[in-house]
Amino acid sequence: MAMRDSLKAADVHHFVYNTARxxxxxxxxxxxxxxxxxxxxxxxxxxxxxxxxxGHR
Known part of the structure; x- marks a missing residue:
């Protein structure tokens, strides 16, 4: 998650896989x-x- 946060803070476009909430x-x-x-x-x-x-959501 730290990498995602740093990419988001740097305004870098990215994909995050396998993030389940x-x-x-x-x-x-x-x-x-x-x-x-x-x-x-x-x-x-x-x-x-x-x-x-x-039929799925």
Whole structure:
């Protein structure tokens, strides 16, 4: 993540692969656990802006 932050700060265009963010909404884990402190969560599936493609979102 440090490299991503430095590229973003330098205004360098880049791609980041394999960045998974846990969704808000119903989740199988406790978001108040210290493991999740400072983690940016993705919107809940119902609130997401991704358009459906071939029946999936």
């Amino acid at each position: 846990p969704p808000l909404g119903a989740t199988p884990f406790d978001r108040s656990h210290p493991r999740w402190a400072g983690v940016r969560f993705a919107p809940a599936l119902e609130d997401g802006t991704d358009l459906p493609w071939d």
